[in-house]
Amino acid sequence: MLSFTIVLFAGFSTVSASYGELFQQFNSSTFELMRFLTHGPGKGVAYNWLAALVDDFGSRQVGSENLEKAIDFTVSRLKSEGFHNVHTQTVPNLPHWRRGDDSVTLIEPRRHRFNILAIDGSPPGDVTGEAVVVNSFAEIANYNISGKIVVIVEKWSGYGITAKYRRAANKEVVKGALGILVKSVTPFSIGLPHTGSGSRGSSLPSACMTIEEAEMLERMFKRGRKIVIRMHITSRDVGKVSSRNTVFEITGSTYPSEIVLLSAHMDSWDVGQGAIDDGGGMAVAWHALNVIKHLAERDRRFRPKRTLRAVFWTAEEQGYFGSKIYYNNGSTKGAEKFFFVSESDQGAFRPSNWNSVLRFQGNEFQMKKLDEIVKIINNYGIPLSVLESTDQGDIGFWAKEGVPSVSYEPDKGANYYFYFHHTEADYMTIFNDGDLEYTTAIFAALAHIIGNMDDWN
Numbered sequence: 001m002l003s004f005t006i007v008l009f010a011g012f013s014t015v016s017a018s019y020g021e022l023f024q025q026f027n028s029s030t031f032e033l034m035r036f037l038t039h040g041p042g043k044g045v046a047y048n049w050l051a052a053l054v055d056d057f058g059s060r061q062v063g064s065e066n067l068e069k070a071i072d073f074t075v076s077r078l079k080s081e082g083f084h085n086v087h088t089q090t091v092p093n094l095p096h097w098r099r100g101d102d103s104v105t106l107i108e109p110r111r112h113r114f115n116i117l118a119i120d121g122s123p124p125g126d127v128t129g130e131a132v133v134v135n136s137f138a139e140i141a142n143y144n145i146s147g148k149i150v151v152i153v154e155k156w157s158g159y160g161i162t163a164k165y166r167r168a169a170n171k172e173v174v175k176g177a178l179g180i181l182v183k184s185v186t187p188f189s190i191g192l193p194h195t196g197s198g199s200r201g202s203s204l205p206s207a208c209m210t211i212e213e214a215e216m217l218e219r220m221f222k223r224g225r226k227i228v229i230r231m232h233i234t235s236r237d238v239g240k241v242s243s244r245n246t247v248f249e250i251t252g253s254t255y256p257s258e259i260v261l262l263s264a265h266m267d268s269w270d271v272g273q274g275a276i277d278d279g280g281g282m283a284v285a286w287h288a289l290n291v292i293k294h295l296a297e298r299d300r301r302f303r304p305k306r307t308l309r310a311v312f313w314t315a316e317e318q319g320y321f322g323s324k325i326y327y328n329n330g331s332t333k334g335a336e337k338f339f340f341v342s343e344s345d346q347g348a349f350r351p352s353n354w355n356s357v358l359r360f361q362g363n364e365f366q367m368k369k370l371d372e373i374v375k376i377i378n379n380y381g382i383p384l385s386v387l388e389s390t391d392q393g394d395i396g397f398w399a400k401e402g403v404p405s406v407s408y409e410p411d412k413g414a415n416y417y418f419y420f421h422h423t424e425a426d427y428m429t430i431f432n433d434g435d436l437e438y439t440t441a442i443f444a445a446l447a448h449i450i451g452n453m454d455d456w457n
């Protein structure tokens with residue numbers, strides 16, 4: 001590994017002359033910080049922190065006892081670790097949907113029980129009907145779907161675009177149908193369905209199927225076979241529920257009211273153990289602050305001038321409920337000023353190539369500064385670049401009002417992450433050695449530099 005680093009240094013030496021002030025000021029301390037995380041005492045720490053949470057508490061769906069217990073456990077750990085301002089914020093009035101013992105069965109041309117997961121918000125229902133299989137919303141117009149079950153076998157075109165099909169039950173175009181089945185929103189499958197939000201407010205029972213079974217129905221339909229399906233969904237809304245955002249920080253020494261935010265979400269779906277979505281994001285935000293706190297106790301260069309704050313949102317999966325409450329009640333209208341906001345929610349994987357990006361929203365001065373910071377990270381041997389984007393998830397509220405924002409998307413975040421996303425396979429097993437360390441190194445570098453630099457311009 002050492003020789004790898006040296007080679008990269010040699011490779012970058014020609015451009016180091018163009019490095020600006022930030023490089024002079026922060027390159028050596030940031031190197032020490034990243035070294036501590038990837039090759040020093042910081043190695044393995046985030047993994048063990050996350051394992052203790054997700055192994056002992058499991059999946060953390062809004063409305064579950066697991067979620068609230070996981071929050072309590074996290075708060076008590078944060079307090080004993082000596083973070084500042086450790087508290088929770090109540091997020092009331094959340095949708096509380098509970099999965100039942102749902103089944104979807106092929107009746108004709110043969111009997112077969114499908115592997116499905118109902119879509120969040122689906123009402124209960126017991127319907128049997130002939131299936132119409134389509135590849136897109138546009139194709140639905142070619143068929144009479146009245147009294148039928150619409151099966152959508154859409155093409156994967158990246159998560160952002162494809163996920164609209166999971167919201168099919170709420171589209172005008174399926175009016176008159178009996179029920180909706182959607183091919184899981186993923187580019188790859190080994191026989192697992194993926195759940196997610198999308199059916200709240202619809203009267204049609206709806207579920208996601210595996211790629212394999214959805215494509216089988218597509219082939220049968222194209223051969224002209226009559227397909228009859230029974231959907232027996234018992235999942236249902238059981239009223240409203242409250243949950244909590246979890247907040248902690250290292251209070252800034254010079255500008256305590258200027259906030260540098262690292263964030264991820266605590267809640268997950270009810271399947272798997274919510275390790276990659278979004279346990280990894282939490283582990284990374286926690287460990288970045290933890291290591292800075294540890295180093296700051298020994299070396300004043302690491303003491304942040306601004307407040308480094310982490311928030312673990314609740315109810316992200318149902319539609320950013322936690323971050324919205326935090327934004328609305330929050331400090332933007334008070335004495336606090338958000339200087340920078342960030343999140344990791346697309347896989348805390350180690351970058352393995354230059355498709356790894358920080359999705360950035362902000363102005364050109366901020367972009368230039370961020371580019372400089374990323375060069376310091378590159379200098380350590382981490383391939384990463386900055387990409388302008390308005391897709392900022394939980395931190396979108398701040399991004400929209402002009403706070404510079406960053407969402408981390410490693411190369412594995414574009415497709416690989418979605419192999420496991422919202423499935424029974426979302427376990428610690430997905431993380432490899434180095435994933436959490438290198439992702440933490442990126443966020444620790446951002447927090448260290450942005451927490452101490454002069455300004456954005």
Ligand SMILES: [Zn+2]
Pocket residue numbers: 265277278316345
């Ligand atoms: Zn997520």
